[in-house]
Amino acid sequence: MQPLLNAATVTCPAGSVVTGGGIDLPGSTGSLTNDVYESYPRSQTTWQVTFNNKASISGSYSVYAVCLPVTPAP
Secondary structure, three states: OOOOOEEEEEEOOOOEEEEEEEEEOHHHHOOOOEEEEEEEEOOOOEEEEEEEEOOOOOOOOEEEEEEEEOOOOO
16 A cells, blocks of 8 residues: 655745755654655755655644755856
8 A cells, every 4th residue: 555645845935046955744742653755856946845644643744945045147
C-alpha cells in the first residue's frame, strides 16, 4: 500500500531567489507521526516538500522558503 502523500510548494516574492526551506510539523506534541520524503528547491524561486502523516490524525503544518533579493548587475 502506497502512503498518502501531502505536498506543498512555496514561492519566493518577485525579485528574489530561494536559498533554502523546509517544513514545520507539529510532531513534537506526540499526536502526529510524520515522514518527510522530500524537501528541495524545485526551481530558482520555489521550495517543494512532500511528507506523510502516518497517524491519520488531523493537524497543521507550515512549509517555508528562505528567499534573498536579487540585485541586478550594474
